[in-house]
Amino acid sequence: MYRNKYFEGEKHDFEELKEIVHILRDPKEGCSWDSVQTHESMIKCLTDESEEVVQAINNKDDENLCEELGDVLLQVLLHAEIAMDRGAFTWDDIVQMLSDKLIRRHPHVFGDEPRPENPEEALALWKKVKEIEKSRKNG
Numbered sequence: 001m002y003r004n005k006y007f008e009g010e011k012h013d014f015e016e017l018k019e020i021v022h023i024l025r026d027p028k029e030g031c032s033w034d035s036v037q038t039h040e041s042m043i044k045c046l047t048d049e050s051e052e053v054v055q056a057i058n059n060k061d062d063e064n065l066c067e068e069l070g071d072v073l074l075q076v077l078l079h080a081e082i083a084m085d086r087g088a089f090t091w092d093d094i095v096q097m098l099s100d101k102l103i104r105r106h107p108h109v110f111g112d113e114p115r116p117e118n119p120e121e122a123l124a125l126w127k128k129v130k131e132i133e134k135s136r137k138n139g
Contacts (some may be wrong), residue, residue: 001029018091019076025085039082046075105129 002023006016022136024034049071056065083089105126116122 002026017073017076021081025078025081034078035080037082038078042075042078042082046072046079049075071125104133 001060001083005023006012006020010059011021024030025037027035037121040064053068053072056062056068065131080091080094103110108115108122108125118127
């Protein structure tokens with residue numbers, strides 16, 4: 001069913017990438033390994049790929065960094081697909097949650113807070129907002 005739909009070397013966009021991962025997770029037509037993965041079974045893969053990103057950064061190896069960031073993105077895509085299969089959340093939920101968080105944690109960019117004078121002050125403001133979030137969740 002999916003054969004001859006996508007080809008290596010052709011130009012692909014993010015929507016196609018999401019569909020490729022969705023196809024891989026298809027229990028009947030996809031990959032037998034990808035289709036049975038769970039959040040728990042993917043922990044080591046996520047950890048390994050993240051460490052490989054750090055190595056590429058430390059080695060100042062942009063070509064390898066590009067590849068390893070793709071591998072981390074694959075982990076994100078797979079975890080999202082697993083969650084969607086369970087009905088836990090959707091791509092739209094992920095995008096909404098991240099967008100809201102970025103806006104909320106940057107009140108100096110998207111709100112009325114004065115712009116910090118340096119990166120250290122910006123980080124302190126980020127941490128302050130994060131602490132407020134934690135207290136609201138726990139409170």
